[in-house]
Amino acid sequence: MEEEAAARHSDALALDHLQTLIRIPTVSRLDESLIEWSRFDEFTSTLALLYPRVHAALSLDIVDGYALLFRWHGRSPGDETVLMAHYDVVAADDATGWTHPPFDAVVTGSGADRIIWGRGTLDDKGAVAAILEAVESLLGAGFVPEHDVYLSFGHNEETAGSGAAALVRELEHRGVHPRLVLDEGGAVVEKVFPGVSRPTAVVGVSEKGMANITLTVEQSGGHASTPPRLTATARLARALVRLERRPFPASIPAPTIEMIRTIGAHSTPLLRFVFTRADTLRLPLIALFARLSDETNAMIRTTAAVTQLRASDSANALAERAVAVVNTRIAIGSSVAATLRHIRRVVRDPLVVIEASTPSEPSPVSPSTGAMWQLLSETISAVYPRAIVSPYVMLGASDARHFTSISSHVYRFTPFEMSSAERATLHAIDERMHVSTFLSGIRFYRTLIERL
Structure with missing residues (x-):
């Protein structure tokens, strides 16, 4: 009973922290003269209050004015890991149409139906908070990683700004070539592939150019x-x-072929026959993907x-x-x-x-085999045991593309379950996510760090 009570208290505190961070409108804009930089200063100082163990045990460097780079010293040199997220959000200047004001971080519902509403829940303060909650709890348990772990939080990802490139230059200056980089991107999604009823964890192994x-x-x-x-x-x-x-x-690149085979193996018998033979049925699949949806058309x-x-x-x-x-x-x-x-x-x-x-340019393709891929797959399966883990090519652009110059294992995965309705709120009205999803994300990062 005491353990359950402690877990409930920890979950409630984590949710309160996320609400606090969402209420700080760190909106990035193409015209940087319009940015309220005081909000970014407020965000940084608030992190120090919410996560005292992180700030006591990890070193913090501020790069390019507002990008945050934490270093968690491990027991052995080399084989570093970088966990990435960004804390800037797209604008929500007009609250018209929002069920709850975009920066009020309102929580509604009960039990499994509890939802937190607000700009940045999914993109990407939820991940920032989940990473920090995981590290804070591990520090409280006396955990020390085997190798250095860096936490890289960009400040202008939404405007394709200079923060990520500056962070890479800083790591390169230090001689850091991470064995694993993990940024936002894919997620645990449902009903995105014909005939597949199980949830799918899509992990970006590359991303399109822009x-x-x-x-x-x-x-x-x-x-x-x-x-x-x-x-x-x-x-x-x-x-x-x-x-x-x-x-x-149109064409189907190799990572997309692998995605079709991997996910398609769990489809209905007829579709499974087609999808598992993706190599030899490229032309019919191109025709199918061109017509199936805007998202599948963009894949090819x-x-x-x-x-x-x-x-x-x-x-x-x-x-x-x-x-x-x-x-x-x-x-x-x-x-x-x-x-x-x-x-x-x-x-x-x-x-x-x-x-x-x-x-x-389009990013290099990170491998979907080997130790780092297996580590990610096993961690996802530990938190989302029903999910099919598959590589995919990310359609949008992320800060991760800059890190391919210092690491050959750069992946894009946000450890949250997202329904199609929730995905539709990214950069749109009523951005939100289930509280249980946020808590699962914390568990994912904690599990991953423990296995590094």
Whole structure:
């Protein structure tokens, strides 16, 4: 009874800590002059209050102004591990439509249905808190890791900022080449694969590249009452329609083939026959994935989404400059250069200037065999015994891509169960997660650290 009471108290304290951190709106913005940096200072000082053992036993360096790098000294040199998360969140300036205000960290329900609401629960303060709770509890038990463990918490992941690259430079300066790096990414999900009823723990072994492609048309302006045959905006629109009608070529990279075989082995008999023969049935699978959902379509090709449009500042003046920003996510096996070639070939208009900004190539593929993969798989199975563990290619971009320059075992997995409805709240209204999921995440990190 005493142990149960102690566990309940520990869980309640961990939840209270997460609520405290969510209530600090550490919103990162592309225009850094608009960032409330005092909130980031508040977050850092609050961590010291919530996790006194961590701050007493681990060294802390602040890199690039606000990125946090903790070092937990192990008994033996080498074979370091880096556990990553980020504490900045996307904006939620307008609370309209939210069931509960985004930074109030309201908890509703009871028992297994308890839910914590707020910006950052899933992305990514939940992971920050889970890692720190695990380390704090292990320190309380007198645990010392065999090798150094670093906790790397970025401050501008949501804006693809400079924090992660600075953290990598710091580790490289120290001569640290981790045997394992674990960042956010995949999760324990359900009903994402045809015919599979069991939950699936998808672990990112790579991630797609990214580039913002700017299409610009410049020509003479004038009054809107006498437009030329083809205005700057019309020329730009034509280019975008051409791009929409000519998607990037489709293929299935090796990690996706392995994912199809691994998860497909648990599907219905007919689908299992197809999925376990993914190597020899690539063309039918490409056709299936292209039609199945937007997510499966994104697994097999580079994607392009028009995210920003700018033209005239006046309703009755012709635009002298029309600009579109196309966010591309670049498939494994392709490149930024190949993406630009495809867009230029499809647009076929020399008056549309096409340039890439913030380019990032697809990440190297980390192995889905060997000691580090087995360690991750066994730890996931210990916490989520029903889950099928599978590699996959992460569709979004994360800070982890920077760490591939110092480690060949970089994985992307957030140890939380996420329903499709909960996943849909990432960067959206009503971000939330089950309290039990957060507590399972703490158990995952604790188990992983004990096994390192």
